[in-house]
Amino acid sequence: MQKDINWEDEFESGGHKSDNKALLRFIHRVRANWYWFLLCGIMGFSGAFIYLRYTLPQYKIHAKLLVSDDKKGGSLLQNAALSELSGIMGAKSSVDNEVEVLKTADLMHEMVLAEKAYVSYFKPGTVHSVPVMQIPYQVAVETAPDSIQKANFFDIMDAERGFVQLQNPDTTLRVALDKPFFLPGTGTVKVSRGLGKRYPAERYGFSILPVRKVVEGLRGALTAEVTNKQVSTIDLTLQHTLPKTGEQFLRTLIDKYVERNLTDKNEIADSTLAFINARLEKVTEELAEVEDRISGYKKETRLADISQQSRILLEGAADFTRGLAEADGQLASLDIVSDYLKDRNRPRVVPSALLPQDATFSGLTGRYNDLILQRERMLLSNTENNPLVKNVDGQIAGLRQDMISNLANTRNQLEQTRRSQQQLASRFNGQLNEVPLIERGYIDLARLQQIKQAQYVFLQEKWEETAIGRTANVANSKVIDVPKAEELPFAPKKKMVYALGLLLGLALPLVTGYFRDLLNVRVRGVEDVQAATALPVLGVVAHSENEHPVVVTPGARSAIAEQFRAVRTNLEFSLNGGNTILFTSSMSNEGKSFIALNLAMSLALLDKKVLLMELDLRKPSITAKLGLPRELGFSHYIVRPELSIEDIIRPSGIHENVFLVQAGVLPPNPAELLVNKRAAQLFEQVKKQYDYVLMDTPPVGMVTDAQLLSRYSDLCLYLVRQGYTYKEQLHLPDDLVTQEKIKPIQLIVNDVRAKGGYYGKYGYGYGYGYGYGYYGQQPGKKKWWQIRKKA
Template identity: 35%
Template sequence: MDNTDILAEKLDFTYKKEEGPSDVRGLIALCLNYWYVFALSIIACLIAGFIYIQYSPNQWSILGKVIVEDEQGTPEKALTNGLNSDLASLFDVKSNADNEVKILKSTSLINRTVAKLHLNIHVLDNNGWKSFEIYDNSPISVSIDYKRKDIRLSNFKIAILSNTTFRIKNSKEDLDIISEFGKPIQLSQYNLTLNKTDKFKPSGYYKLNIQSRKQAAKDLTDNLAAGLDDKQATVINLQLSYENPDHGERILQTLMEMYLQSNLSNKIRKADSTMKFINARLLVVGDELGKVEKNLEQYKVQNKISDINAQSKALVEGANQYQSKLNDNSVQLAVVNDLYKYVNDANNPQVVPSSLITKDVAFGTAINAYNEMLLRKEQLKLNLTDNSTIIQNLNQQIELARKSLMASIKNYRNSLEVSQQAFKKQNSFIENKISDAPVKERIYLDYSRQQSLKQDLYLFLLQKKEETAISQNATMSSVRILDNAESSEKPFAPKQSLIYLIALFAGIFLPATGLSIKEMLNIRINSKADIEKHTSVPLLGEISRNTNRNKLLIYNDFRSIVSEEIRAVRTNLKYVTEKGKSNVILFTSSMSGEGKSFISLNLGNSIAMSGKKVVLLELDLRKPRLLKNMGVENDHGFTNYVISNEEESIDNLIKPSTFNENFFFISSGPIPPNPTELLMHDRLKTLIEELRTRFDYVIIDSAPVGLVSDALIIEEFVDITCYVVRQNYTYKSQLGIVNDLHKSKKAKHLYLIVNDIELKKNSITGYGHGYGNYGYGYEGIEEKSNGLTSIFNKTKEPTT
């Protein structure tokens, strides 16, 4: 490795090995540069949050509890010995309490609540800056005569003009009329009538919102929550979210009361079914009893029988004992036959009265279990259709229970028939013994037995009718209200702390996101990190922005920050050039306007002021503007030197500067039609070699290498190539040209110089470091800083 490479490595350590800012730190620095944007964004978002809180309606939580009574003693529970409950808990099968939760949110119950309380009609107070629903204090009441079932949402503005008149507006229906209280207003969907209440005031502004009952039911369902504390509990918690706490309490309380009424009506229907069956049987049995008594009366009159009991008293007493048993058996058999006909109708399952069976408790329990299934099916049909899987499964269970019940009835009837045959056989035996008794007595006994049988059956039905009537009047619901509807002390929404927190986050997030997107879309070099990320070429120096655009020669202003940075570049050149020999330095860039001519001019002047002889050779043959802008004549220069046939003296090309005795110029001359061919001429080499013998530094200002190849032709005669890039001007993609020149060795000892760095930025990103912070008093530097920037500056280690 030669000496220049060693020196370059030293320079590389100074500028490249310094720890660069991380992406997070760069983002923080970017945010600090735009702190005012964040401040305005946070203030705007907090104001928006405040406005949202003020205009958002308060939401109150209304709570209530309903308990479903534990029916451990019901026939169904007794029949299954609690097995169904245990299996439901084991396999997470919905219990009866879960079904009650569904009923509480059923469409039918919600619709009845909406219709009863007119929840599709809302009157709002519009006298302040915020509209809110009024309930008990409403000055007007609304009466609607619907013309059709489905109506669309309508919003009316009402202004009360006097004690008798008001003005109503609706822009969608093109309605703006003055009407009187109590007079119907003909509309397309309904007839609307406004009436005064006891809270009426002869002035004020109000809003009237009318929606369909279907939509009101949907809104109520969305705001209503019902659930169980746990799987084993039967307490149902109800919660309603509503804008008006008093109105919400009434809605929830009404919903719970209507639910209790619905549950009680199911119990009453069961008792009504039993009563209907008993009344029908009383009519039949009463008619039969009347016929038997009439036949007995006619027989006694015809045969003149008054007291037949005195005859054969002993035999009669024995016959009566077995006859009593036969009568009881016949009553039960008659009831069972009627129940069999009642249950046998599969197309019309009905509730079966179980209280008629008195001697077989298990048989009565089976009937009650069958009745409970029928009632549960009717409750589920409030929310489910007949095609629902739950209804179909329950239908199958009911059918199996019905068939099982019919089988039980048959078995019970068979047992009764067997007993009856035994009783008859025993009676026949006794009758054979008293065969000698008068025939009239036997006939009389037959009539008496028929009368006794019908009379017992009739009395039994009367007894059950009274019991059913008492049960019907004393029926209680299996559910009850545990806690009445009660609203919370404070509204739960809107939550001010959460809204302000979201607004604060949005105030930070929105500008941060916008700046991040801006940085991602930035395709130009903006910071030192952009250069280090896209190229490994060493950085020779950094030049700040020239605030005086019309002044090309800056170095003579010793108090200028740019002149100080030019001196820094001059110092760095000592590390990358060889001492004791003339050095040729080439300046190029990616495109025009990046400041290579400005830097080459001021750097040459700076070196010349240190006592070195410097010549500036302008070889941008396509757009030679530097020396022309300096006031140097460009009528004779390099172009004339190359195309002249005679050996022209170099002394004729060299022009002294007017501001520095050690600084000289060689202009480009007239613009040629073939600049590339001129640069390939042998006289360029001769010129540079001659200049090496006369000057300590030869600075060449060439054309941009990103546009033409002129600089690559000159490069073989130079010692150092300085590639100029400009902040917020040079594209990041153009650093690929630098990498190509460096990797392919097309440019020897290639270094970067960054030009036009903004001074107003902070020092966290790697650019924008204000020298004014060091207190040197340079002109053009405003000591702008803030507390956060100072903190980051303190965390940076000093550069050595």
Template identity: 35%
Template sequence: MKDLTTNEGMNPMFQEEEQEFNLNEYLRRYYRYWYLFPVFICIAFIAAFFYLQTTSPVYNTKTSILIKDEKKGLSGSQGDILSELSTQFGGNKLVENELEIIKSKTLMEQVIKELSLDVSYSTRDGLRTVSLYKRSPVVVKPEVITEFALKEPLVVHVVDENHFRFNNEEKVFSFNQRFANAWGAFVVLKGPKSTYDKVTVTFKDTKNLTEGMLSRLTVEQPNTKSTVLEISYEDVDTQRSKDVLNKLLDVYVQSSLGDKNSEASNTLKFIENRLGLITGELGDVEKDVESYKRTQGITDIGTESKLFLENIKENDSKLNEVNTQISILESVENYIQNAGEGAVAPATYMINDPVLVSLLTKFNDLELQRERYARTTSPNNPLLQTINTQLAGTRQSIRENVQNLKRGMAVTKRNLEGINTRFSAGLQSIPKKEREFVGIKRQQSIKEELYLYLLQKREETALAYASTVTDSRLIDAPISSFNPIKPKPSLVWLGSALVGILLPVLLINFLFMINNTIQSREEIEKVTHSSILGEIGQMKGTVNGVPGEESIIKMTSRSAVAEQFRALRTNLQYLGDGTCRVIMFTSSIGGEGKSFVSINLAASLAYSDKRVLLIGLDLRKPTLHERLGVPNRFGASNSLIGQGNYEDFIQSTGVHPKFDVLTSGPIPPNPSELLSNGKLPVLLEELRHKYDYILIDSPPYGLVTDSALIAEHVDATLYLVRFNYTIHDHLKRIGDLQRARRFNNLSVIFNGVNYGAGYGYGYGYGGYGYGYYSEELEGGSKSVGSRLKKLVGKV
């Protein structure tokens, strides 16, 4: 048969195998720890069960309102009067702005205050906490709340219909009493009848409660082309969520109406003030007319005086309009100067200049917006600062426009006064009494016209004020979802199952990441490019008080490991050209099973009627004599230094008549020099004639150079690699030895393989694995867990 150790020409093939993904090997790592999956899944299901039992279901309540947006709303369908009033006093709303206003802290704080949500009531129902909103048998009306109350809830135990007690106190109190304790000052009232007699009263900080409620409030615009807003609120209590939405919309509407009525109210105040002044002046003029006629006895005015009177009256009317305009401009100037300090807004209807009317309208709109955002935003809000900047610019423009108009009015007034002077000169021919009467009558006519004008504007403003309606309309009343939105049992159970699977997967991958030891024979073949001559399973339990991994196997048994040694014995004929009789056992480090494998392989060879000699050449740390139970006073070290004939040092092991051992003997001070003095090859050559197989237990190659000295005189080397013990870096040494051909006929023995842990597919005949054999370690016992693991491990 071809030499199994000749792998030089197979390097490309091995490199290609290193790049291939072995699904069977990948899944085997999880199969090895199969018991973690049911354990973690059970833990995850238990956690999911308690989570569902302790978590209160959350419901979603929705409502929708229509906002009359000036850009997207209806237009042109109203009557002329209503359209004019809407234009004069209607609110200029944007859906985006209203969306932010509804979510403002100011409105939510008002909702909390009116619904008394800063005091909540709950109780325990099994593992779950149940809300008692509007169902609590006790109602607490707080007057003063302390910091302690915000941290610790107050527990009220209902004793009977008229009495209760606090926390764990024994003292009983009556309802409708005022208390002052660590929680503050409050009154406890009797609530509706309830089956719960233990109520937990929780006091909440309004600021924190507002932020929490706003986080559960959602305001969305489903369609950007419409002005409909959809408002939803999440809560464990459906009735409370409905009340919150209803009260929020109510507060929002009242706030909107207040803003809209502000301008009309200011206009009415201005007109009322002007009417009061004009009424007094008109009364004085009428009294003057009556008094003059009575004292002067005037009953009629001549035709000539009528002509002058009409001209003067027309001119005086114009002059009065100019004076009125100047007065209005002065009031505008005063309003602009004192805006924001309670100044009454001027009536824009009596201003003829369209530019000034536009600026005043813009100023009033900006002032309303500033007041609205000042209630809902902070002073440093960029939007509020932008509005303040626009107000300052508009105020400056109004001032400049008023100054220009006043200068123009002054010129017109001087012209009209000059015309009056000329007309007055024409009246000199009229009798003095008639002339004086015309002057008084002229003042009466002017005051009457102005009085009627103000009365008309007052009625128009009052009508607009009375007809003011909100710019929003409720579409759907708040409706709560029938099923809770969270937690959803199906998703919780599915998530727990996934977590129960994912956690062990992550744990297993983590264990493999931190584990740098050899787990499979494929790893050995990929790194070393060496053939594996045989596998030896893990020895568990004890045999006659000796650990399994150090025991001598009974070769006549039908145990799994005994069969593996028989297979290894058979594979020795394939080493080299089949004539390898002197075989060395070595490894990377100690503890990988050189002595265990060499002793049991020698015993197996002896049972096949072969004369076998096992030589202990681990001159630094000998263990063969301890395992075989023979003395070590003399041995190989004595023979190598010439202190007698080797035949005097060879001992029978007692394991089998054809199994002899040459122990290492006394530990020499210079093992390496002793092995290289030239006597070892002579010793081995003489022993070849007396024994069929000579097995040498040598020191670890990875620690000392003794094995390299011995390897020069043997036919083959068996390198021990131990499952879950040898680290990956040590395999590189085997690969280096294989490429350099430093060891003759180098092969690997995979020792201590744990098949019960899900490794591979077993090792046996016909794929049945070692479960086919009934014998195990003598004196070993099988636990229920090991039987189950062995049963599951069969594939």
């Protein structure tokens, strides 16, 4: 049943809209296009299934290391004595530093070379290849792996006995087993038949990638982090498509890290031992020479024993001599280390064990030795002109200068101490002047012997400490959780992929509809009209499938006939006692003649006399639509004064109460004819003779004829055709009203087609009968599986 309509509320300019109108429109559009959502949802779900079917799963391999960090505890050197001696070997490690070491490209490079990770195997598939750990063949790169320049992928198949065939889309090679061959961009390669288990008869393949590319890929897949700041543990995570291979890679990486750590410690210890051995050899020679001189002196002077006074003086002088000997030994060590540091041509590890127990210098020495070792490792795969090497060189130069300055300060302090000891020794020397000359000569030699003896003992002690420390060297880290892969892959996540595929599928119709609305430039319904203009909409006329221009007939109960009756009813409120209606639009083919004909027929059914005037003097169409012959018309009446109104008024042939004034002959000056005084007389008379006068005029957006005729009209009905009129043209009627060129104006939306919009199938727009059929009857409903046919 048709709802009662309050026209004042319905057509009030700027009237209030229902708050949920947009939501209802959206819901009805979704319901009307449910099959698209179903289809796209199935497509999205299928796409997710295909993605999961052909996407390689990724596994996470976890391991945990315990690192010796004095700040957090957890030292691996449990013996107190060994822990003290370990300080001789260099700087202390921290867990944060070790995390950065584990992430370095050099360490990953060593692992890739050890595991030959630049060679991988796969099974060719229809969509993509599936990686495997082993195949019935083994591929080895005989040349240096770092010389691999480009990636090569080959399917490998058996040929005749002792040969295999390597094939890819660009190349086919026939090579002998166990015999090296040259592969461009890779180097010398050898293919051998694998030993061990038997493999099914399937296709296999292998790939050889540049080492640098493999290193970067594995570095990106490796995560090293300290998850708990309270302990010195490092969590390692490696992502890989093969869990067993990933476990092996991570295990080898840890082994290389431990091996490198021990190598660094042993290198510092070996350098210190070599230096001490050289010094011991020289001091031993000097001590032997002094002892020979003492023996010769005694033999020459026949000195068996010194006097009691000489013994007392000697014992007193011995204390100061020992102090001088220690000072001389430390100064000699400072000079040697200083010479090491001043040699800029070849940076070497500094033997920190020979230096004074200075905490600042020990820290500088540890950092310096670490940088020297880092530089040597970088030079294995880079040149000295590499920016990274130059950066390390700059850091080494800065540390070297700081160490030289520290040594200079230490030397000044030692020299001051030595001068103090020398002053005390001079006091005893004055007393020794009273000793006989022979005894004095003996005392000088004995003093020199004590000095050399003190140096020898000092070096011997340091050698023993260093040797013990080297023997006690252990890695600063320990594996407390061996590499282990997770049972289930972490990617792709099936539930998330299915949900995302379904959501994307359901969103596709929404996005498509949004962009269609966004890019649409033509009027698609009453909503577009209301959004673009504040003028009232007098009525909505549906699309007509009838080929005859007149769809309103006596007794007709069709939807479109009911809509014209609604427009006829609304005219009673809009004319305000007038009877002359002007029809115009923005451009041609918007349905002015069709609306005028049927509205005239609808008014005639009320037993009203209606005059339909064909005033489009440029392109008349009503006469042709009605199939009438061309006779005298409006243009004849204006230019021929002898003609009367009765001479140009003809029956329309569609109803006895509908009459027609044809356009007549097409004049060269239609605008001038419309403002002729005879035209004013004509309109004055027909208004009196007929109940309604309907004027079909040219489009107002193209010529001024409608504006000229508006002076004779009481109401202008402006036609807007769905899917034809441009949205930009809707400002024309507003401008005409604002500028008072045509007033009043009301709109009629023509050729409306039901497309599952806001109001669904029944009662589109304002609901004036569209879809009613016969009053009181419900239209036939389609089954749920039937897709409606769009007009």
